[in-house]
Amino acid sequence: MIELFREFFWLIFPILGMGIAFMAVAGEFGRQKRALEVLRVYAEKGTEPPASVLAVLSRASSEKKRNPMAGFALFAVLAAGFGAVTLWFAYMGFGWPFELGFGIAFFVMVAIAAANLVSALSKNSSANGG
Numbered sequence: 001m002i003e004l005f006r007e008f009f010w011l012i013f014p015i016l017g018m019g020i021a022f023m024a025v026a027g028e029f030g031r032q033k034r035a036l037e038v039l040r041v042y043a044e045k046g047t048e049p050p051a052s053v054l055a056v057l058s059r060a061s062s063e064k065k066r067n068p069m070a071g072f073a074l075f076a077v078l079a080a081g082f083g084a085v086t087l088w089f090a091y092m093g094f095g096w097p098f099e100l101g102f103g104i105a106f107f108v109m110v111a112i113a114a115a116n117l118v119s120a121l122s123k124n125s126s127a128n129g130g
Contacts, residue, residue, distance in 0.1 A: 031056055068120035075113035082106035 035056040042049040086102040089095075 068116045068123060071116035072113050072120060075109050075116060079106055079109035079113055082109055 035053050038053050039049050039057065042053070082102050083106045086099055086106050089098040089102060
């Protein structure tokens with residue numbers, strides 16, 4: 001049993017990450033459910049609900065906070081780091097598994113950075129009327 005734990009101890013981290021993500025999704029679901037209940041009460045009274053209740057339902061408050069250029073900068077730096085490590089592994093001759101693993105991570109970071117850049121540029125051009 002100890003041998004099994006030594007071999008697969010690293011699985012604790014992705015399982016913990018999935019648990020945290022599940023709790024975040026469950027919390028968001030509860031928040032939206034409570035907002036719908038408040039919205040139902042306002043509809044029964046015939047009054048206009050506050051904008052904060054509608055923002056929770058439409059997720060407009062989080063859309064304003066998202067900045068694609070910040071995502072582009074983050075993933076561009078990560079891509080540069082993974083690319084440098086890949087080249088260093090290739091130069092030092094660590095072997096193809098390291099080069100392949102870090103090379104794949106490099107290309108994934110480049111793809112995510114490019115997607116964030118396209119999103120930022122299209123968001124800015126649509127806001128400017130173009």
